[in-house]
Amino acid sequence: MTASFPFLSRLPARISAHLRPRASLRALVFGLAVSAALPALADNLPEVQRLIKQGQYSQALDKVDSYLASKPKDAQGRFLKGLILTEMGKPNDAVAVFTKLTEDYPELPEPYNNLAVLYAQQKQYDKARTALEMAIRTHPSYAIAYENLGDVYAKLASQAYDKALQLDNSNSAAQNKLSLIRDLISTSARPNVRPQAPAVAAAPPVIPAPVQPAQPAPKAVAAAPTATVITTTPAAASAAPVTPAKPGEAKVADAKPAAPAAPKADAATDDVTKALGAWADAWSRKDVKAYLAHYSSDFQPPKGMSRKAWEAERHDRIAGKSGKISVSYDQPQISVNGDKATAKFRQHYKAGSLDTSTSKVLVFVRSGGKWLIQEENAR
Amino acid sequence: MLGRQLLLAALAATIATGAYAKAHKPGTKHPKPVAAKPAKNAKARPIAAAATAALAAEVASRPAITVSDSGPEPQLVKIFKEIEANRLGNALQLTENLLRQYPNFRLGNLIKGDLLLARTQPISNFGAMNGAPSDKVADLRSEAIARLKGYREKPPANYIPRYLLQMPPDQRYAVVVDTQRSRLYLYENDVANGGRPRFVADYYVTQGKLGAEKVAQGDKKTPIGVYHVTSSLPRQKLADLYGSGAYPLNYPNEWDKRQGRNGNGIWLHGTPSDTFSRPPRASDGCVVLANQDLDAVGKNLQVGLTPVIISNSVEWLTLDDWNKERTELNKTIEAWRADWESRDTDRFLKHYSRRFQANGQDFDQFASQKRQVNGGKEWVKIKVSNVSVFRNPGKEEMVVVTFDQDYRSNNLANVMKKRQYWIREDGKWKIIYEGAA
Numbered sequence: 036m037t038a039s040f041p042f043l044s045r046l047p048a049r050i051s052a053h054l055r056p057r058a059s060l061r062a063l064v065f066g067l068a069v070s071a072a073l074p075a076l077a078d079n080l081p082e083v084q085r086l087i088k089q090g091q092y093s094q095a096l097d098k099v100d101s102y103l104a105s106k107p108k109d110a111q112g113r114f115l116k117g118l119i120l121t122e123m124g125k126p127n128d129a130v131a132v133f134t135k136l137t138e139d140y141p142e143l144p145e146p147y148n149n150l151a152v153l154y155a156q157q158k159q160y161d162k163a164r165t166a167l168e169m170a171i172r173t174h175p176s177y178a179i180a181y182e183n184l185g186d187v188y189a190k191l192a193s194q195a196y197d198k199a200l201q202l203d204n205s206n207s208a209a210q211n212k213l214s215l216i217r218d219l220i221s222t223s224a225r226p227n228v229r230p231q232a233p234a235v236a237a238a239p240p241v242i243p244a245p246v247q248p249a250q251p252a253p254k255a256v257a258a259a260p261t262a263t264v265i266t267t268t269p270a271a272a273s274a275a276p277v278t279p280a281k282p283g284e285a286k287v288a289d290a291k292p293a294a295p296a297a298p299k300a301d302a303a304t305d306d307v308t309k310a311l312g313a314w315a316d317a318w319s320r321k322d323v324k325a326y327l328a329h330y331s332s333d334f335q336p337p338k339g340m341s342r343k344a345w346e347a348e349r350h351d352r353i354a355g356k357s358g359k360i361s362v363s364y365d366q367p368q369i370s371v372n373g374d375k376a377t378a379k380f381r382q383h384y385k386a387g388s389l390d391t392s393t394s395k396v397l398v399f400v401r402s403g404g405k406w407l408i409q410e411e412n413a414r
Numbered sequence: 415m416l417g418r419q420l421l422l423a424a425l426a427a428t429i430a431t432g433a434y435a436k437a438h439k440p441g442t443k444h445p446k447p448v449a450a451k452p453a454k455n456a457k458a459r460p461i462a463a464a465a466t467a468a469l470a471a472e473v474a475s476r477p478a479i480t481v482s483d484s485g486p487e488p489q490l491v492k493i494f495k496e497i498e499a500n501r502l503g504n505a506l507q508l509t510e511n512l513l514r515q516y517p518n519f520r521l522g523n524l525i526k527g528d529l530l531l532a533r534t535q536p537i538s539n540f541g542a543m544n545g546a547p548s549d550k551v552a553d554l555r556s557e558a559i560a561r562l563k564g565y566r567e568k569p570p571a572n573y574i575p576r577y578l579l580q581m582p583p584d585q586r587y588a589v590v591v592d593t594q595r596s597r598l599y600l601y602e603n604d605v606a607n608g609g610r611p612r613f614v615a616d617y618y619v620t621q622g623k624l625g626a627e628k629v630a631q632g633d634k635k636t637p638i639g640v641y642h643v644t645s646s647l648p649r650q651k652l653a654d655l656y657g658s659g660a661y662p663l664n665y666p667n668e669w670d671k672r673q674g675r676n677g678n679g680i681w682l683h684g685t686p687s688d689t690f691s692r693p694p695r696a697s698d699g700c701v702v703l704a705n706q707d708l709d710a711v712g713k714n715l716q717v718g719l720t721p722v723i724i725s726n727s728v729e730w731l732t733l734d735d736w737n738k739e740r741t742e743l744n745k746t747i748e749a750w751r752a753d754w755e756s757r758d759t760d761r762f763l764k765h766y767s768r769r770f771q772a773n774g775q776d777f778d779q780f781a782s783q784k785r786q787v788n789g790g791k792e793w794v795k796i797k798v799s800n801v802s803v804f805r806n807p808g809k810e811e812m813v814v815v816t817f818d819q820d821y822r823s824n825n826l827a828n829v830m831k832k833r834q835y836w837i838r839e840d841g842k843w844k845i846i847y848e849g850a851a
Contacts, residue, residue, distance in 0.1 A: 185534040192530035196543045199524035200550045201688075357547040387545025 083115050092123045110140050117149060126153050144170035144177040151183055160190045303371040307399050310406040311378050315362045323354045331400050331407035361385040374401040485617065486516055487565035493525060502529055519690040521554045553693035560596035560694045561618050569613065573730035575599065577723045578611040579740045580803035587714040588721050591619060591701055592728040593626040593636055596694040598703065600711055620692040620702035626726050628699055631677035636699050637665045640804045640814040641722045643715050657684020658705035659712055663722055668847055669835050672771065682722060684708040725807030743803050743813060746843045751798050759788045767837060767844035792824040811838035816851050
């Protein structure tokens with residue numbers, strides 16, 4: 036995974052130097068800057084950055100720890116450590132690192148900004164807001180913080196609206212969080228948005244990886260999606276002609292979410308694709324009855340809920356939602372194994388002001404000629 | 415989503431912000447702050463610049479925290495004042511203070527949402543969230559209007575609600591509700607001052623979904639009339655919907671029944687735990703107060719005694735006019751008493767309307783019974799005490815008179831609490847109903 040954090044900013048070239056907006060912008064767009072942009076770094080920090088870029092976080096962490104063993108106060112090293120911990124999915128450790136940095140170097144806006152991103156990720160928007168306002172107070176021209184603050188204000192506004200209007204966002208809250216994590220960690224997987232970023236392992240594998248000649252390890256990274264496809268769809272290998280795992284084909288079909296999985300897909304795959312389409316359609320039409328009919332009788336509702344309670348909740352959240360609901364998805368990856376099938380896809384859910392994307396896995400089971408959902412997992 | 419918009423707007427916004435931030439450092443006041451009504455001056459303002467302006471304004475002057483215990487209205491008024499003056503940072507600060515005091519105040523949360531949203535995009539209306547349910551926004555808008563109006567248009571200090579003409583000495587307080595204003599007024603019986611009603615406090619209230627003038631069961635309307643509290647139900651005995659307590663009213667009263675009005679369960683009660691208050695029109699006919707307000711009013715309510723007079727639109731009298739009406743009615747009641755004592759049945763019956771009806775008797779039946787009874791009396795002594803006279807709200811001129819009646823005669827003595835409804839016919843007050851209270 037690349038270290039492309041739209042929110043997280045890198046430390047400026049020289050800590051004491053005042054910030055140049057242009058430099059921030061570059062950091063913003065290109066993610067963590069290449070080592071060449073950091074001439075003043077000692078010894079092995081460029082190596083740490085290289086490892087981060089390659090997604091080798093534990094090695095990067097080892098390196099930065101040994102670096103910090105000799106220079107425990109070094110801001111740049113600690114900042115990188117915070118980034119690594121964030122990438123490794125250790126937000127609390129990362130928060131600790133950035134918090135300490137803000138205490139030791141209160142004049143630096145970047146640690147505040149990154150703290151805010153981590154807080155926002157944990158939906159602690161008030162804390163995020165405070166951190167960003169601090170960043171701006173120290174550096175009134177710090178553009179990233181303004182942008183992030185705008186987003187945090189929007190989040191806080193939406194929380195206030197939830198309270199004011201009693202909106203049922205308990206479901207979407209979870210989705211928000213997920214999509215936020217994705218935005219943080221794998222925005223780069225959307226080629227149309229971030230053309231510079233290489234696709235990464237965590238991204239939906241069907242999206243082709245643009246080759247980045249400028250990047251140090253483009254081939255290794257670009258190879259990852261293909262590998263992922265193969266490893267994550269073992270059924271594809273055993274159950275013969277199923278979903279194409281080739282990025283190139285997926286790209287063609289990418290424009291039409293509900294399009295058949297692949298030209299060569301067999302009948303079962305077709306049927307699952309249709310079932311998936313009908314399921315999303317019923318949801319979008321707010322036709323709860325039709326929607327629920329897509330679930331098998333042995334479907335396990337989440338959180339240990341009873342089937343009845345789950346159905347009631349779905350009814351509330353679908354039929355009870357005012358305004359339109361739109362559920363669509365990117366090219367699904369479908370594998371069939373006898374009477375079982377798995378569909379993996381990126382789901383886009385829109386309702387009112389809410390717009391989320393979630394990675395979803397549906398396990399279908401064939402029952403009386405129909406494919407019904409037996410498991411539903413969001414990642 | 416966080417970040418998505420960031421990428422799209424990054425370039426333009428960053429440049430704009432950078433340039434902007436140079437020109438206007440926080441601490442200096444921005445000449446054109448973000449507009450709450452952007453039609454005027456928030457045209458194509460870059461998002462980040464809006465945030466900057468708002469923040470700059472906020473940093474420039476953080477208002478002192480003020481806490482009031484007279485309900486949220488004074489703070490709401492200040493907040494709207496700040497919004498009108500485009501000091502959105504101050505407005506947000508004040509709103510956050512307000513919400514610290516009343517975290518479940520939905521209207522406050524809506525304003526907070528708008529003020530925060532205004533930092534990220536131009537907003538053009540109240541409840542600006544995209545896709546906000548319009549019915550709920552409309553409810554909160556009417557609550558805002560009701561609260562602000564109620565606060566700005568307080569009754570003049572030397573005016574008295576027309577309904578409170580005479581209160582008995584043991585009645586300490588009276589409640590008057592104005593449904594059009596969504597307001598409840600609490601008055602004290604100022605015994606030391608000749609029983610003059612003295613204004614104590616007023617509160618925002620919720621009425622029936624479909625307004626006032628209840629007629630039938632299930633019409634979701636609040637009744638108009640003179641009622642009193644019949645019991646007190648503690649929180650422990652009630653569902654959460656009723657909040658911190660409930661005080662059932664005697665709807666339908668004698669007059670309601672005679673008019674064929676039905677329904678029941680009209681209460682004064684509190685608010686469920688998930689909200690500070692409810693929209694102006696939300697109940698099934700009950701009068702609903704915020705829990706803290708219900709508690710404040712409730713401790714002054716006397717079961718069976720405290721009047722709760724519900725009006726469409728409260729009429730206010732100057733002290734002089736009030737005195738005049740009160741004197742006239744007290745004289746009328748005294749004349750009725752004296753004429754009864756005189757045993758001159760014709761004079762006595764002149765106090766009764768031809769439309770009189772009570773206890774299964776119409777006027778003629780009542781008249782002949784009185785003639786018969788009076789004929790057998792050598793003397794009659796009547797004492798009337800603890801008189802209350804409350805004018806019934808509405809177009810019809812009517813007053814509700816309640817008193818302790820001590821009747822003695824040569825062959826009968828009887829003490830009772832009596833209630834009469836007097837109406838004005840051809841300029842004269844006449845009894846149209848009477849019975850035990």
